[in-house]
Amino acid sequence: MNSIKVIKVGGKVIDDDQKLDTFLEAFMSITGPKVLVHGGGSVASVLGERLGIKPNLMDGRRITDAETLEVITMVYGGLVNKKIVAKLQSLGGNALGLSGADLNIISAKKRDPEPIDFGWVGDVEQVNSQWFLKLLGEGVIPVLAPLTHDGSGHMLNTNADTIASSVASALSSDLETELILCFEQAGVMNGEKLITEMNLLLYRHLKGTGIVTDGMIPKIEVGFQALKNGAKKVSIRHYEDVAKPDSGTVFISN
Numbered sequence: 001m002n003s004i005k006v007i008k009v010g011g012k013v014i015d016d017d018q019k020l021d022t023f024l025e026a027f028m029s030i031t032g033p034k035v036l037v038h039g040g041g042s043v044a045s046v047l048g049e050r051l052g053i054k055p056n057l058m059d060g061r062r063i064t065d066a067e068t069l070e071v072i073t074m075v076y077g078g079l080v081n082k083k084i085v086a087k088l089q090s091l092g093g094n095a096l097g098l099s100g101a102d103l104n105i106i107s108a109k110k111r112d113p114e115p116i117d118f119g120w121v122g123d124v125e126q127v128n129s130q131w132f133l134k135l136l137g138e139g140v141i142p143v144l145a146p147l148t149h150d151g152s153g154h155m156l157n158t159n160a161d162t163i164a165s166s167v168a169s170a171l172s173s174d175l176e177t178e179l180i181l182c183f184e185q186a187g188v189m190n191g192e193k194l195i196t197e198m199n200l201l202l203y204r205h206l207k208g209t210g211i212v213t214d215g216m217i218p219k220i221e222v223g224f225q226a227l228k229n230g231a232k233k234v235s236i237r238h239y240e241d242v243a244k245p246d247s248g249t250v251f252i253s254n
């Protein structure tokens, strides 16, 4: 094993069974070792509201109080993770669902309450690459929920794009790593037009002119972080194109 693909899929794809099935079939057509990271923010918001817990997001990050932590642990670690694992098994993939607490595979530090108190939100501290390498070596497909832990018995909520970028960064020390962030659009868009290549200068311009906003800002930033940390290729693309090389918006490091 000398290469790996770390692939992330977001909540709006997971939310829709047909889209999720299309994505997972395309994902399974990718040969070689792969890790799947899933989001599920929109699923957590809907299920939380059913329980009378209103979602509270700031800069694309969920403010996670104790009640919200219960909801997201159930939704990300249970419902969404197990649904994806079962579907992958039905497609012949030997998937293993994990949160960051399992095998201590991703530990994190609760975010400082200043200037904004995000509650039980964690910033990744360590990714246990050795476990990834062992599992991948056995042909297992790790399926990661956007949950980490603090080592003191608390689960933490960590954005799924950030988890994917951190895992790609960590695995880059041992393997040629590609990070693919999938969502429901063709890539980073300028109106109707797909931006096929993204460098830092262009990103700053697109952000400054309001062409890139909301959740796309942290998504692009974690993409650049993975590139800086040694990932060979980073892209943001449509979920149906997960297996299509060089589709979507490809990151350039200059």
Ligand SMILES: Nc1ncnc2c1ncn2[C@@H]1O[C@H](COP(=O)(O)OP(=O)(O)O)[C@@H](O)[C@H]1O
Pocket: 009, 010, 011, 012, 039, 041, 060, 161, 182, 183, 184, 185, 187, 188, 189, 190, 211, 212, 213, 214, 215, 216, 219
């Ligand atoms: N230039 C842009 N191109 C594409 N999407 C953009 C752009 N600017 C803002 N967005 C928004 O960013 C969203 C993607 O971020 P996010 O909602 O966090 O996705 P996900 O949950 O799939 O990770 C898109 O659904 C879109 O609404």
Ligand SMILES: CC(=O)N[C@@H](CCC(=O)OP(=O)(O)O)C(=O)O
Pocket: 009, 010, 011, 012, 038, 039, 040, 041, 042, 044, 060, 061, 062, 072, 121, 146, 157, 158, 159, 160, 161
């Ligand atoms: C801290 C934080 O914001 N965590 C995210 C984790 C889920 C996620 O990232 O889901 P998508 O990829 O579908 O947006 C949240 O709770 O919304």
